[in-house]
Amino acid sequence: MNATRVSYTLESTLASVNKAEQAAAEVAAKSCFDPDDCGRIAMAVREATVNAILHGNRYDPSKRVTVSFESTAEALTVAVRDEGAGLDPTTLPNPLAPENLLKQSGRGIFLIQTFMDEIHFRNLSPGNEITMIKFIRAPGRSGKQGG
Amino acid sequence: MTMKASSRQVDGVTIVDLSGRITLGEGSVVLRDTVKDLSTQGNKKILLNLGDVTYIDSSGIGELVSAFTSVRNAGGDLKLLNLTKKVHDLLQITKLYTVFDILDDEATAVGSFNR
Numbered sequence: 004m005n006a007t008r009v010s011y012t013l014e015s016t017l018a019s020v021n022k023a024e025q026a027a028a029e030v031a032a033k034s035c036f037d038p039d040d041c042g043r044i045a046m047a048v049r050e051a052t053v054n055a056i057l058h059g060n061r062y063d064p065s066k067r068v069t070v071s072f073e074s075t076a077e078a079l080t081v082a083v084r085d086e087g088a089g090l091d092p093t094t095l096p097n098p099l100a101p102e103n104l105l106k107q108s109g110r111g112i113f114l115i116q117t118f119m120d121e122i123h124f125r126n127l128s129p130g131n132e133i134t135m136i137k138f139i140r141a142p143g144r145s146g147k148q149g150g
Numbered sequence: 151m152t153m154k155a156s157s158r159q160v161d162g163v164t165i166v167d168l169s170g171r172i173t174l175g176e177g178s179v180v181l182r183d184t185v186k187d188l189s190t191q192g193n194k195k196i197l198l199n200l201g202d203v204t205y206i207d208s209s210g211i212g213e214l215v216s217a218f219t220s221v222r223n224a225g226g227d228l229k230l231l232n233l234t235k236k237v238h239d240l241l242q243i244t245k246l247y248t249v250f251d252i253l254d255d256e257a258t259a260v261g262s263f264n265r
Contacts, residue, residue: 020174020175049173050207053174053207098244099244099245104245105215105218105219107212107213110211111208114243114244
């Protein structure tokens with residue numbers, strides 16, 4: 004199976020979030036996703052990169068975030084890796100629960116789950132990696148859509 | 151594109167015209183500071199016009215929620231006007247469509263504050 008891979012090593016700054024988002028939009032477009040899916044993928048990568056920089060690396064200038072894309076005929080796989088303390092995804096509160104609806108934060112991973120087909124977390128000790136997969140669908144086939 | 155905010159008064163309602171991206175960083179700060187200043191000045195009826203908001207991320211959504219709760223806690227009301235499809239879909243996905251009063255006509259929105 005042929006795969007195209009590209010990887011970016013980014014500083015822990017807000018500017019890197021925009022770089023990752025833009026790279027995701029470009030890779031998604033090259034992978035033949037429709038414009039709506041390109042937007043969803045770009046937002047998922049943006050949210051994952053925000054989490055890596057803000058919650059993972061905590062803007063530490065000595066730590067980097069790596070964003071890797073692998074594109075095949077079947078799917079686009081994006082991995083975002085930080086060098087922070089790690090994340091236990093089972094502890095994340097449900098942002099749709101009535102008691103959380105008016106909280107200011109806590110929606111990023113929920114949006115990633117909504118926009119991508121699969122997500123996986125890996126504790127790197129130290130660091131965290133989130134892998135997000137979006138499958139390329141044949142025209143006319145419906146799939147998970149999200150926003 | 152950076153976010154811009156400008157406010158105007160219509161029949162006692164403060165309409166804030168927002169444009170650009172409401173995202174982590176500058177966009178969220180502009181929204182936060184704008185609503186905070188309006189509240190401090192005693193404006194209690196605030197209508198956020200999102201018609202020219204091209205993009206919003208989870209931080210921007212959080213900022214909208216924070217603006218809504220702070221205005222409500224100060225005895226006022228904050229409503230949303232002219233959502234683009236993308237923002238509309240995001241608020242539906244996050245169930246915030248049920249929290250905000252969302253309108254698509256300015257005159258109707260202004261009138262709704264004064265009923």
